[in-house]
Amino acid sequence: MESKNFKCKHEEVPVIAGFAATSLRRDMSAFSDYSSLFSESYAAELDSRSKTCYEMIKSGAITSQIKQVTQQMSDKVQSLRLSLNKTEGYLDLAKGSLDIAVEDFGLKAIRTCINVGDTEGVIMKGHNLVTILTRNQAALLAKGMKADFVTTLTTLIDEIATLNKDQNSKLSERSQTTNDNIKEFNDLWEMVATVLKTGKLLYRGVDDVKLKDYTLDQLLKRINAEGSSSAAGGATTGGNN
Incomplete structure (x- = not known):
């Protein structure tokens, strides 16, 4: 180059x-x-x-697009924070009937990833949380969790994943644009x-x-x-x- x-x-x-x-x-x-x-x-x-x-x-122009995507992702992550709070409440209510301990659901790990800006970690650990919640859905529903809670949480994590992919793509595009044009x-x-x-x-x-x-x-x-x-x-x- x-x-x-x-x-x-x-x-x-x-x-x-x-x-x-x-x-x-x-x-x-x-x-x-x-x-x-x-x-x-x-x-x-x-x-x-x-x-x-x-x-x-x-x-x-690309930087403006990156900023927009980043803000959207930040908003989604903030929504995820709130969902994790509700999840923690449901787990606490159902802790006697879950198949693993509450601390093993990984809420702390997801929050840590959020705090350090590890979006990939948030996505990976978020999907793992959804898997465990789905497995324990009957016990959680019995304690008042809404029937669409896990589905909504899954959609939120998927949206964060899509935005993260879009952000990475635009970052690569900006870098490639600069490299391709250097001779001019x-x-x-x-x-x-x-x-x-x-x-x-x-x-x-x-x-x-x-x-x-x-x-x-x-x-x-x-x-x-x-x-x-x-x-x-x-x-x-x-x-x-």
């Missing part, structure tokens, strides 16, 4: 490319005089590659780095204001500042300004 050749975030690369293309066009006379490499076609290529990388950035981002970054390096050569000691337009740290500060402004005022930060 190709490793990334830039130190900023993936989503920042096309934004910086937009800044670089804008500055390059503004200073094209100085750049083209320095090297015939720089022309409108070079700036247009920056724009084109930047647009391609923008379209490839799916991590934000590296290619764009190579062009950006060439513009920034040349701009610094041309304006260091000549024009401090323009020099900032070709200094990565300054561009990253600009991105952060515009991002904060957008969050506060509802504006949208544009990459090709």
Whole structure:
């Protein structure tokens, strides 16, 4: 797998490319005089590659989906906590007629898995609990447990399992998307780095204001500042300004 050749975030690369293309066009006379490499076609290529990388950035959308699934799973797990409390009450009422001791039903183990975020453990131990409850259902029904209690509990655990699978799938998708697209981002970054390096050569000691337009740290500060402004005022930060 190709490793990334830039130190900023993936989503920042096309934004910086937009800044670089804008500055390059503004200073094209100085750049083209320095090297015939720089022309409108070079700036247009920056724009084109930047647009391609923008379209490839799916991590934000996928991350939102992951957050949504995670919240749904958290809600289901909280419902499971409440069901375990009721289960414990029924077991206590029926403890004299169960085929194993109450502590062997595994409620403590499930709660421990919940507390440490071990979703796979919750699912596995939850299914084991359902098996034991089903085996002892007659005794529990005699003590007031509702007829659909075990079925509802089973459905809840199955829903957690489905959400967990969906979450893992989206995490893998986000990781794979980033890995698959790294070459495109590296290619764009190579062009950006060439513009920034040349701009610094041309304006260091000549024009401090323009020099900032070709200094990565300054561009990253600009991105952060515009991002904060957008969050506060509802504006949208544009990459090709």
